[in-house]
Amino acid sequence: xxxxxxxxxxxxxxxxxxxxxxxxxxxxxxxxxxxxxxxxxxxxxxxxxxxxxxxxxxxxxxxxxxxxxxxxxxxxxxxxxxxxxxxxxxxxxxxxxxxxxxxxxxxxxxxxxxxxxxxxxxxxxxxxxxxxxxxxxxxxxxxxxxxxxxxxxxxxxxxxxxxxxxxxxxxxxxxxxxxxxxxxxxxxxxxxxxxxxxxxxxxxxxxxxxxxxxxxxxxxxxxxxxxxxxxxxxxxxxxxxxxxxxxxxxxxxxxxxxxxxxxxxxxxxxxxxxxxxxxxxxxxxxxxxxxxxxxxxxxxxxxxxxxxxxxxxxxxxxxxxxxxxxxxxxxxxxxxxxxxxxxxxxxxxxxxxxxxxxxxxxxxxxxxxxxxxxxxxxxxxxxxxxxx
Amino acid sequence: xxxxxxxxxxxxxxxxxxxxxxxxxxxxxxxxxxxxxxxxxxxxxxxxxxxxxxxxxxxxxxxxxxxxxxxxxxxxxxxxxxxxxxxxxxxxxxxxxxxxxxxxxxxxxxxxxxxxxxxxxxxxxxxxxxxxxxxxxxxxxxxxxxxxxxxxxxxxxxxxxxxxxxxxxxxxxxxxxxxxxxxxxxxxxxxxxxxxxxxxxxxxxxxxxx
Numbered sequence: 351x352x353x354x355x356x357x358x359x360x361x362x363x364x365x366x367x368x369x370x371x372x373x374x375x376x377x378x379x380x381x382x383x384x385x386x387x388x389x390x391x392x393x394x395x396x397x398x399x400x401x402x403x404x405x406x407x408x409x410x411x412x413x414x415x416x417x418x419x420x421x422x423x424x425x426x427x428x429x430x431x432x433x434x435x436x437x438x439x440x441x442x443x444x445x446x447x448x449x450x451x452x453x454x455x456x457x458x459x460x461x462x463x464x465x466x467x468x469x470x471x472x473x474x475x476x477x478x479x480x481x482x483x484x485x486x487x488x489x490x491x492x493x494x495x496x497x498x499x500x501x502x503x504x505x506x507x508x509x510x511x512x513x514x515x516x517x518x519x520x521x522x523x524x525x526x527x528x529x530x531x532x533x534x535x536x537x538x539x540x541x542x543x544x545x546x547x548x549x550x551x552x553x554x555x556x557x558x559x560x561x562x563x564x565x566x567x568x569x570x571x572x573x574x575x576x577x578x579x580x581x582x583x584x585x586x587x588x589x590x591x592x593x594x595x596x597x598x599x600x601x602x603x604x605x606x607x608x609x610x611x612x613x614x615x616x617x618x619x620x621x622x623x624x625x626x627x628x629x630x631x632x633x634x635x636x637x638x639x640x641x642x643x644x645x646x647x648x649x650x651x652x653x654x655x656x657x658x659x660x661x662x663x664x665x666x667x668x669x670x671x672x673x674x675x676x677x678x679x680x681x682x683x684x685x686x687x688x689x690x691x692x693x694x695x696x697x698x699x700x701x702x703x704x705x706x707x708x709x710x711x712x713x714x715x716x717x718x719x720x721x722x723x724x725x726x727x728x729x730x731x732x733x734x735x736x737x738x
Numbered sequence: 739x740x741x742x743x744x745x746x747x748x749x750x751x752x753x754x755x756x757x758x759x760x761x762x763x764x765x766x767x768x769x770x771x772x773x774x775x776x777x778x779x780x781x782x783x784x785x786x787x788x789x790x791x792x793x794x795x796x797x798x799x800x801x802x803x804x805x806x807x808x809x810x811x812x813x814x815x816x817x818x819x820x821x822x823x824x825x826x827x828x829x830x831x832x833x834x835x836x837x838x839x840x841x842x843x844x845x846x847x848x849x850x851x852x853x854x855x856x857x858x859x860x861x862x863x864x865x866x867x868x869x870x871x872x873x874x875x876x877x878x879x880x881x882x883x884x885x886x887x888x889x890x891x892x893x894x895x896x897x898x899x900x901x902x903x904x905x906x907x908x909x910x911x912x913x914x915x916x917x918x919x920x921x922x923x924x925x926x927x928x929x930x931x932x933x934x935x936x937x938x939x940x941x942x943x944x945x946x947x948x
Binding site for chain 2: 527528531532533534535536538539540542543546562566569570573576577587588591592594595597598609610611612613614615651
């Protein structure tokens with residue numbers, strides 16, 4: 351038999367703070383059995399804690415405060431509310447503490463508490479997170495660098511290869527020209543000398559004259575090849591000036607008067623040797639058409655550059671024709687010529703337009719985009735071109 | 739009779755050109771040299787009217803040879819011979835004091851025309867060379883920055899040069915400006931002289947700055 355001793359004065363002593371109890375814990379809206387320890391799986395959770403205060407004669411007046419250490423830096427004054435709500439608790443170890451006081455303001459210093467543990471995803475652990483992040487960053491940076499370096503190296507390698515290819519092409523062309531050029535010149539001079547011999551029969555003189563002429567034509571072709579492959583000539587000014595001069599020379603002694611219209615100065619924008627080569631050959635084709643097929647007495651070659659595109663126009667006052675897809679009225683040679691020009695311009699991203707009408711001459715217009723930046727980088731590779 | 743000397747390091751070619759010239763009435767090849775050095779030693783004694791000079795010679799180039807020859811014999815006329823239509827090289831030779839140039843692939847009769855023309859005081863200029871000349875006078879910068887005694891082109895000379903650089907023929911220029919072809923030749927001659935002066939003053943300035 352025990353003795354029950356009550357201490358009624360204590361009950362009435364308002365200096366005794368109320369007892370606090372954590373009644374219920376809800377995680378994600380579902381009650382979990384309240385224990386001293388709450389273990390939560392990784393992830394985002396809503397936590398709701400309901401608590402209550404006991405031991406006073408006026409429970410409705412009990413005031414509460416709580417905190418989740420270390421998430422809350424200070425007590426959260428809850429007033430008479432008996433619920434604490436946390437929308438998101440990051441992974442970690444916490445202690446939820448709730449305290450109460452009666453109307454006299456005496457706080458229950460001990461209160462009630464519960465430990466809360468929110469687990470981390472494996473990748474949220476610091477000892478993984480740190481090195482992983484670092485590693486990830488390093489590998490991204492490394493990968494980026496590798497890719498960039500790879501790109502740069504490939505680009506440099508390409509440039510280097512292009513440069514080597516070009517200087518090799520130039521060397522071969524120049525060797526050819528130097529070796530054969532002098533000998534062809536010699537044939538030209540000697541045969542011309544021989545031709546003048548009055549004692550020779552006329553037809554023999556004529557034949558020797560043909561030898562002389564042919565040797566110069568070969569020389570001319572060699573000159574064109576060397577010009578086309580020499581990287582020194584890869585500028586707008588060079589190309590335009592060469593084509594203009596070529597046109598002027600081409601119509602000399604042909605009975606066709608050639609007028610040129612070229613800007614006095616053109617920027618030294620680099621253009622690729624491929625573009626130069628195709629432009630020249632297309633222009634050559636246009637001049638040949640005028641000479642061989644147009645029957646014109648006047649030709650005009652204009653070169654125009656507007657800062658983004660180069661336009662070369664070759665026009666004549668000759669017979670003209672009806673430009674159509676099959677060019678049926680044009681001789682097969684002339685047809686091939688037109689097709690060749692169009693193909694060459696297409697190859698360098700340009701356009702070839704033919705404007706013609708029977709009896710009203712022909713205008714052939716080449717337009718090709720030339721960008722300022724096209725080869726500023728390539729230009730550097732020309733620094734050590736072959737000096738000739 | 740126009741007397742001619744040939745400077746070219748290709749023996750066979752030198753001899754064929756000499757043969758051709760000597761077979762042409764009114765022209766006589768009086769000497770030929772296989773190097774610039776030998777030419778500089780021999781030419782002052784030969785005193786030819788016109789020198790045919792190869793641009794690309796092993797050792798001293800034809801361009802340097804012309805510059806030195808102009809110092810030794812200011813009155814001699816030089817026609818540069820070149821296999822390549824290399825505007826840069828040709829322009830340099832003209833700046834150094836040459837009066838004309840000819841591509842080796844030109845018809846041999848053209849060679850005789852060129853010799854006669856420079857001998858008579860003419861200075862033929864192609865449109866591509868005219869473009870170089872225009873650029874050269876423009877790049878000298880504003881008047882204040884030019885070295886003293888730097889030559890200027892007169893407006894008339896500039897007009898001729900501009901039309902030439904646009905591809906006009908002598909005849910078209912004559913019609914356009916209302917002058918005779920002979921006047922154009924005179925202008926071109928003066929332009930060449932100014933070009934020589936310009937390249938000389940530029941060479942001096944370059945030398946002084948070193």
